[in-house]
Amino acid sequence: MKVLMKGNEALAEAAIRAGCRHFFGYPITPQTELAAYMSKRMPKIGGTYLQAESEIAAVNMVLGASAAGVRAMTSSSSPGVSLKGEGISYMAGSDLPALIINVQRGGPGLGGIQPSQADYWQATKATGHGDFQILVFAPSTVQEMVDLVSDAFDLADQYRMPAMILADGMLGQMMEPVTLPEEGGKAPIEKPWAACGHGGKREHNIVNSLYLTPDKLESLVKERFARYEIIKEKEQRAEEYLTDDADVVVVAYGASSRVAKGAVNKARELGLKAGLVRPITLWPFPADALNRAASHAKALLAVEMSMGQMVDDVKLAINCQKPVHFFGRTGGMIPTPAEVLEQIKGLV
Amino acid sequence: MQTVFQKPSVLTDAPMHYCPGCTHGIVHRLVAQALEELGVEGKAVGVASVGCSVMCYDYFSCDMVQAPHGRAQAVATGLKRARPENVIFTYQGDGDLAAIGTAETVHAATRGENITVIFINNAIYGMTGGQMAPTSLPGQVTQTTPYGRDTNTAGYPVKVCELLSTLDGVALAQRVTVNNVKNVNIARKAIKKAFQNQIEGKGYSIIEVLSTCPTNWGLSPTEALKWLEENMIPYYPLGVYKDVEGGVKK
Numbered sequence: 001m002k003v004l005m006k007g008n009e010a011l012a013e014a015a016i017r018a019g020c021r022h023f024f025g026y027p028i029t030p031q032t033e034l035a036a037y038m039s040k041r042m043p044k045i046g047g048t049y050l051q052a053e054s055e056i057a058a059v060n061m062v063l064g065a066s067a068a069g070v071r072a073m074t075s076s077s078s079p080g081v082s083l084k085g086e087g088i089s090y091m092a093g094s095d096l097p098a099l100i101i102n103v104q105r106g107g108p109g110l111g112g113i114q115p116s117q118a119d120y121w122q123a124t125k126a127t128g129h130g131d132f133q134i135l136v137f138a139p140s141t142v143q144e145m146v147d148l149v150s151d152a153f154d155l156a157d158q159y160r161m162p163a164m165i166l167a168d169g170m171l172g173q174m175m176e177p178v179t180l181p182e183e184g185g186k187a188p189i190e191k192p193w194a195a196c197g198h199g200g201k202r203e204h205n206i207v208n209s210l211y212l213t214p215d216k217l218e219s220l221v222k223e224r225f226a227r228y229e230i231i232k233e234k235e236q237r238a239e240e241y242l243t244d245d246a247d248v249v250v251v252a253y254g255a256s257s258r259v260a261k262g263a264v265n266k267a268r269e270l271g272l273k274a275g276l277v278r279p280i281t282l283w284p285f286p287a288d289a290l291n292r293a294a295s296h297a298k299a300l301l302a303v304e305m306s307m308g309q310m311v312d313d314v315k316l317a318i319n320c321q322k323p324v325h326f327f328g329r330t331g332g333m334i335p336t337p338a339e340v341l342e343q344i345k346g347l348v
Numbered sequence: 349m350q351t352v353f354q355k356p357s358v359l360t361d362a363p364m365h366y367c368p369g370c371t372h373g374i375v376h377r378l379v380a381q382a383l384e385e386l387g388v389e390g391k392a393v394g395v396a397s398v399g400c401s402v403m404c405y406d407y408f409s410c411d412m413v414q415a416p417h418g419r420a421q422a423v424a425t426g427l428k429r430a431r432p433e434n435v436i437f438t439y440q441g442d443g444d445l446a447a448i449g450t451a452e453t454v455h456a457a458t459r460g461e462n463i464t465v466i467f468i469n470n471a472i473y474g475m476t477g478g479q480m481a482p483t484s485l486p487g488q489v490t491q492t493t494p495y496g497r498d499t500n501t502a503g504y505p506v507k508v509c510e511l512l513s514t515l516d517g518v519a520l521a522q523r524v525t526v527n528n529v530k531n532v533n534i535a536r537k538a539i540k541k542a543f544q545n546q547i548e549g550k551g552y553s554i555i556e557v558l559s560t561c562p563t564n565w566g567l568s569p570t571e572a573l574k575w576l577e578e579n580m581i582p583y584y585p586l587g588v589y590k591d592v593e594g595g596v597k598k
Binding site: 022024048050052053054056057058060061062063064065066067068069070072086087090094195196197198199200201204205206207208209210 | 360389390391392393395396402403405406408409410411412413414415416419422423424425426427428429430431433434435451452454455
């Protein structure tokens with residue numbers, strides 16, 4: 001049965017149905033409905049909703065709950081995610097799973113409260129200090145938000161690392177019909193590493209990111225990066241739309257991919273061979289899909305709601321074998337299909 | 349042969365790295381003893397904070413989590429909310445608890461989180477080599493107050509027990525020290541009570557332990573104890589600042 005839901009609320013309900021019973025947050029626009037929904041639902045199902053004193057405290061509560069072995073999450077928007085960077089780095093360094101949702105708004109600084117994709121670099125390259133990656137998912141519909149929440153929890157548990165849903169103010173605020181999964185689909189995986197009391201039955205578990213011996217720290221980081229290689233090989237996701245014969249391949253994710261798809265359809269009506277690669281995972285970046293599309297394309301066009309961040313990864317993914325162009329709006333401005341179509345026309 | 353004294357079972361055999369004359373070792377022992385006497389080692393999860401005691405995760409034989417600087421009580425909140433049946437404690441120094449972690453401390457306390465907080469106040473940053481702490485005394489010479497702590501520019505020390513005792517969420521706030529046998533016994537009872545409170549669901553309990561740092565104070569261990577008695581105890585009076593017998597109303 002389909003229900004009409006706001007993106008932020010759908011994210012929350014999907015997390016509950018994925019078995020999450022511990023939410024720690026702090027109010028910020030435009031993700032507020034997510035926390036409000038949790039505050040209503042969690043007490044009724046024996047879960048925890050806690051409004052923390054800060055984003056920093058919230059993410060560290062997630063760290064604690066995750067260390068105890070339960071599914072835990074927090075959500076925020078751009079300026080708040082900057083504050084969560086510390087906790088995300090510590091969780092990555094302690095091999096802890098967690099879900100962090102960023103409903104992006106314009107920046108830098110306090111920026112604005114309209115939709116944006118200007119936190120791509122932060123999410124994929126610099127969530128916090130140190131050598132590490134997190135899984136980053138980029139839904140483009142409310143249904144996909146629902147679907148990716150449980151995948152994000154599962155993969156975070158499997159690979160023992162934080163996962164982020166990188167949404168934006170448009171997806172968070174929009175309403176669409178969704179089919180929600182039944183609760184209790186997959187059995188949660190065992191977490192023998194959890195700090196939940198040893199009960200006199202095993203050695204003590206230590207959840208830790210401090211390693212003062214350089215060769216020990218290096219070997220741990222290398223072990224993590226070996227895991228990242230497996231993830232890059234197995235977990236790339238992208239939608240390839242009309243790319244088989246495309247001369248111009250538009251690359252866009254999340255809200256801007258909806259605009260880009262409209263422009264591609266319009267171009268096709270005009271007889272122009274345009275296609276779209278829509279990254280669904282931003283890390284790992286879907287290099288395979290891009291290379292397939294780029295192999296016979298004349299040019300690529302990255303479309304983003306930023307000054308151009310993902311475009312760097314597009315160039316790297318195809319090793320600059322084809323020209324990669326960029327069109328973007330920022331500060332809360334949303335590109336129009338007509339604007340993107342003009343760009344496509346210029347490249348055919 | 350009769351055993352008259354032994355290491356608590358909740359301490360591991362790992363050699364501690366603390367400097368001679370530092371009181372961390374005594375306080376570790378008291379915490380371990382309390383967990384052992386209450387029979388909760390198997391349910392206990394400790395949170396190590398950033399500072400000299402960060403590696404206490406190697407010394408306590410219960411499960412341990414190492415928190416980011418200042419965030420121990422937020423981490424403890426997550427652990428406790430996830431598994432309320434566990435016995436959660438933080439072990440924090442003055443820089444961690446009363447400077448970078450002030451917000452986490454005040455709000456865990458005001459929420460009445462049912463956790464136990466062991467707070468080591470030695471009036472200095474030990475691990476980084478002796479900088480001014482939020483609890484450094486007026487006039488105290490440290491690496492970053494080479495002319496003595498000037499209250500005009502560096503402000504006054506934070507009196508944690510006094511501050512937290514104003515909050516409704518706090519069940520127990522007590523300041524102790526471990527400079528002599530009598531005071532060690534008082535500290536032992538206070539720490540045990542702070543854990544007992546948690547087991548009984550009474551709410552947030554904090555034990556502040558006035559401690560020594562001979563290395564960074566530039567004193568011998570015995571001189572350090574004398575300095576603590578002559579300078580710290582007068583500024584930070586020992587005693588019970590708050591004790592809600594029936595626990596905090598929820």
